Amino acid sequence: MADLTIPERIxxxxxxxxxxxxxxxxxxxxxxxxxRDRLELTGTKKGCDHGQCGACTVLIDGRRVNSCLTLAxxxxxxxxxxxxxxxxxxxxxxxxxxxxxxxxxxCGYCTPGQICSAAGLLAExxxxxxxxxRELMSGNLCRCGAYPNIVAAxxxxxxRS
Amino acid sequence: xxxxxxxRASDVADAxxxxxxxxxxxxxxxxxxxxDLMKENVERPSRLIDISRLPLRDIEETADxxxxxxxxxxxxxxxxxxxxxxxxxxxxxxxxxxxxxQLRNMASVGGNLMQxxxxxxFYDTATPCNKRSPGTGCSAIDGLNRNHxxxxxxxxxxxxxxxxxxxxxxxxxxLVHIAGPSGQRTIALTDFHRLPEDKPHLDTNLGSGEIITxxxxxxHGFARNYSYLKxxxxxxxxxxxxxxxxxxxxxxxxxxxxxxxxxxxAHKPWRSLEAEAALRGQAATPDHFGRAADLLLQGATARxxxxxxxxxxxxxxxxxxxxxxxxxxxxQAHKKIA
Numbered sequence: 001m002a003d004l005t006i007p008e009r010i011x012x013x014x015x016x017x018x019x020x021x022x023x024x025x026x027x028x029x030x031x032x033x034x035x036r037d038r039l040e041l042t043g044t045k046k047g048c049d050h051g052q053c054g055a056c057t058v059l060i061d062g063r064r065v066n067s068c069l070t071l072a073x074x075x076x077x078x079x080x081x082x083x084x085x086x087x088x089x090x091x092x093x094x095x096x097x098x099x100x101x102x103x104x105x106x107c108g109y110c111t112p113g114q115i116c117s118a119a120g121l122l123a124e125x126x127x128x129x130x131x132x133x134r135e136l137m138s139g140n141l142c143r144c145g146a147y148p149n150i151v152a153a154x155x156x157x158x159x160r161s
Numbered sequence: 162x163x164x165x166x167x168x169r170a171s172d173v174a175d176a177x178x179x180x181x182x183x184x185x186x187x188x189x190x191x192x193x194x195x196x197d198l199m200k201e202n203v204e205r206p207s208r209l210i211d212i213s214r215l216p217l218r219d220i221e222e223t224a225d226x227x228x229x230x231x232x233x234x235x236x237x238x239x240x241x242x243x244x245x246x247x248x249x250x251x252x253x254x255x256x257x258x259x260x261x262x263q264l265r266n267m268a269s270v271g272g273n274l275m276q277x278x279x280x281x282x283f284y285d286t287a288t289p290c291n292k293r294s295p296g297t298g299c300s301a302i303d304g305l306n307r308n309h310x311x312x313x314x315x316x317x318x319x320x321x322x323x324x325x326x327x328x329x330x331x332x333x334x335x336l337v338h339i340a341g342p343s344g345q346r347t348i349a350l351t352d353f354h355r356l357p358e359d360k361p362h363l364d365t366n367l368g369s370g371e372i373i374t375x376x377x378x379x380x381h382g383f384a385r386n387y388s389y390l391k392x393x394x395x396x397x398x399x400x401x402x403x404x405x406x407x408x409x410x411x412x413x414x415x416x417x418x419x420x421x422x423x424x425x426x427a428h429k430p431w432r433s434l435e436a437e438a439a440l441r442g443q444a445a446t447p448d449h450f451g452r453a454a455d456l457l458l459q460g461a462t463a464r465x466x467x468x469x470x471x472x473x474x475x476x477x478x479x480x481x482x483x484x485x486x487x488x489x490x491x492x493q494a495h496k497k498i499a
Contacts (some may be wrong), residue, residue: 007166027167027209030196050197051264063266069196070267073167074189074211117263124262126241135494138397139261 012076016041017085025072032056032067035082043083043112047141054140057113057120058082064120066139083112086119094160095119098153106144114140118154122161130155162199166208170215173340173374179210180370181342188212188372190233190269193260194276202286203277203293217271217374220244226380229338232271232373236326237262239270249378250490251387251408255329257493258391261398271373274327274337274353277364278320278428279400280309291317292361299361307466308402311474312427312458318361319464322354322429323400329389331430332406332422334379341371350376354429361428383408383420388484390477390491390498391424401425403474407481409445414486416440416449421457421482426474433457445486447479454478 009024016039023038032049035041035058047055049068056068059081086093095115098104105111117140127133133154134147142150166183170176180186185207189195198204217231220242228244239245240256260268268276282288282300289297301309301319309319327350335350354365367373386409393399404424410417419440423431436456443449454475461471480498484490491498 007164010167027165028162028199050200051193054261054263057263064263065267066193066263069193069264071167071189071192071196071209074192074213120266121262124237131496132494135397136262139263 010073012073014075014077015079017081023072027071027073029072030068031058031060031070031072031075031080034072035067035080041082041084044116045109045112047110047113052141053110053113054117055110055113057117057140059116059120059123062120062123064117081116081119083116086115093119095122095153095157098156099150101156102149102153103146104149104153105142105146110140110142110144114142114150118150118157121154122158127154127158133158162196163202163205165206167211168208169211173215173217173372176210176212176215176372177340177342177370179208180372183208184369186210190272191235191267192272193264193268194272198277198284201284203284212372213269223377228378230270230376230378232375233269235266236260236268236270236273237265240265248382248384249329249333250384251382251389251406252326252329252333252378254387254389254490254493255325255404255406258389258401258404259325270326270376273324274350274373274376275365275367276324279323280320281305283320292320292357292364295360295362302464305466306464308400308425309464309467310427311461311463311467311470312423312431313356313429314427314462315357315359315361317359318357318428320357320361320428321425322364322427323425324430325389325391325401325404325424327354328404328422328424328430329406330376330378331432332408332420333382334420336377336379337373338375338377339367339371340374341368345374347377351430351432357428364428381410381418383410383418386411386485386488388481388490389493390481390484391493392473392477396496403470403477405474405477405481406430407478407485409440409482409485411445411486414445416443416445419453419482421453421478423457423474423478426461426470431457433459435459445482447483450479450482451475453482 045055047053187206217233391404408420
């Protein structure tokens with residue numbers, strides 16, 4: 001017989017943007033909802049909520065993932081980096097600066113996910129030219145169609161890293 | 162998403178025990194497909210058993226010169242592993258043809274084998290679907306079936322298996338290592354997924370209490386002459402209409418050994434030993450490749466919207482074999498088709 005009792009909230013410990021955060025979550029809380037609704041880090045966006053658009057992209061232990069398809073309880077002990085954690089000592093991350101330099105957005109809704117995904121791409125070190133950037137950024141959709149400028153911004157950050 | 166209990170398995174035996182204790186339980190590793198299906202109310206597990214921390218992340222050489230890959234190795238780590246890049250580039254290419262960089266970082270090897278069809282009716286709980294709700298009927302057979310299967314279908318289901326990785330594994334002759342309540346067993350990847358027949362709710366031959374622990378690659382990786390060619394509606398981040406894993410061993414222009422598997426056309430990766438046998442001993446020419454494609458596609462049946470797949474598959478097979486023969490495999494980043 002399935003256990004139908006409501007589960008207890010489960011305590012988890014995260015390091016979010018360098019800060020230790022302890023919270024209690026029900027098992028079906030996604031990392032995306034925990035970040036936005038519990039930790040008030042609303043920079044990470046909920047787009048499709050099905051892993052198809054990439055707006056929710058964050059870094060877990062340095063790897064880019066879709067936070068909408070990640071259960072918060074499964075990330076216990078992990079280091080999470082969101083768009084709010086990329087700037088250092090008041091200076092924009094090179095990708096943030098490059099997105100401004102190249103006007104790599106219009107409405108801006110996909111931008112936090114684009115930048116976190118690009119940060120993951122730079123760390124992976126697999127993209128060497130514009131075609132490879134396009135391929136390895138295909139998990140991030142931009143409905144405004146700012147793709148040429150997004151690719152140019154990432155090329156700039158790549159050449160300077 | 163429905164409410165569910167959460168357990169973290171401490172080892173493989175614990176995961177098997179937890180599965181046995183709750184018939185509504187499901188294993189979760191990367192979660193990329195399962196969480197999505199739970200949000201759609203297609204999957205409603207009573208409990209999720211988190212196996213993501215189990216020590217199944219090694220890639221080890223086997224005694225016979227093959228590789229054993231732990232079930233929890235992320236797809237991206239497998240595709241970029243030096244031994245996979247060097248010895249099994251067909252597998253690396255197929256993995257990189259699938260999903261997005263984020264999803265490949267999350268998705269596990271075992272989970273990739275367990276992913277479910279992307280048939281729109283399977284996802285739509287308002288429609289009949291024998292795979293989701295056995296006995297309710299198939300909405301795709303007389304519905305919008307442009308993406309559906311042309312081979313191995315039944316009157317119950319025309320869904321396709323969406324995996325790219327599995328197509329390459331089928332061509333390479335990979336094995337699947339499984340643990341369960343009655344011990345361990347190993348089956349061929351081509352016997353892991355099943356055809357729908359009258360039980361389309363069963364995607365695989367994995368028993369209810371069993372868990373995938375590893376896949377094993379045989380020594381021969383066809384590292385010189387191979388190609389994974391994926392045809393889809395957009396150039397990246399889309400499921401295949403048709404995909405081909407092609408691998409050849411050549412002596413001069415003569416084919417010594419050939420492997421061929423199709424994705425996007427059936428309930429499982431589609432491989433034909435007859436088509437491969439027809440290539441052995443032949444010259445690597447478009448005519449012979451076309452003959453092999455015809456044998457591979459023998460019995461293909463179109464529904465109202467997917468008839469184009471038969472000719473598309475035939476041409477894709479010939480193209481992929483040409484790419485393999487000329488050692489110019491399809492690039493997954495530079496999209497020009499050589």
